[in-house]
Amino acid sequence: MTDEQPTPPEKIRITGLQEAQLLDLQAVEARCAAMFYEVGLTDKQVAPRTDIEMAKLPRSHDVMVAEADDRPAGYLAWADEAPGVAFLATLLVAPIHQRLGLGTRLLRELGEATTKLGIKTVVTPCWDVAPWALSFLAVRGFQHLTGKLPDKLSQWREQREAELAQPGLRLWWAETDGLGTVPGLPRPS
Numbered sequence: 001m002t003d004e005q006p007t008p009p010e011k012i013r014i015t016g017l018q019e020a021q022l023l024d025l026q027a028v029e030a031r032c033a034a035m036f037y038e039v040g041l042t043d044k045q046v047a048p049r050t051d052i053e054m055a056k057l058p059r060s061h062d063v064m065v066a067e068a069d070d071r072p073a074g075y076l077a078w079a080d081e082a083p084g085v086a087f088l089a090t091l092l093v094a095p096i097h098q099r100l101g102l103g104t105r106l107l108r109e110l111g112e113a114t115t116k117l118g119i120k121t122v123v124t125p126c127w128d129v130a131p132w133a134l135s136f137l138a139v140r141g142f143q144h145l146t147g148k149l150p151d152k153l154s155q156w157r158e159q160r161e162a163e164l165a166q167p168g169l170r171l172w173w174a175e176t177d178g179l180g181t182v183p184g185l186p187r188p189s
Contacts, residue, residue: 009068017063088124111179145171
């Protein structure tokens with residue numbers, strides 16, 4: 001994250017991925033990758049997607065884009081995976097727009113979409129060396145994917161955990177109902 005104080009956007013809008021957003025989102029990917037490089041991750045671990053790779057995302061994921069004052073500033077990509085778990089593959093917000101509510105808003109939209117589909121849990125990977133990301137997830141009700149878990153989540157873990165295993169990468173999960181809210185604060189309407 002940067003030390004400069006960003007100006008909150010006057011308007012945040014969540015859209016589906018549009019072709020006109022690809023170059024801006026590719027720049028978001030590059031800026032976020034730079035943050036990960038600063039904490040020791042490599043290009044192999046966090047390589048930014050090209051615009052072509054991004055354009056292909058909707059073939060296997062639902063993609064939600066956060067616009068700050070009509071400019072793409074972040075996005076998430078998720079997939080409904082058997083046996084009914086939302087896998088949040090990517091959640092990125094440009095460093096200059098972090099801590100302004102865009103990531104929280106994206107999570108809230110994800111929670112509402114998955115809840116309507118009857119999906120009760122979401123899982124996402126997070127690097128241990130990224131304290132800003134760990135804190136963001138923890139404050140929003142995510143916890144490590146360990147211990148006693150709901151049945152569907154245990155089944156999902158048995159199917160997917162081995163292929164996602166990388167040193168320093170942990171899986172986190174949360175209930176989808178109320179996702180994107182911060183405990184102790186009222187839920188925005």
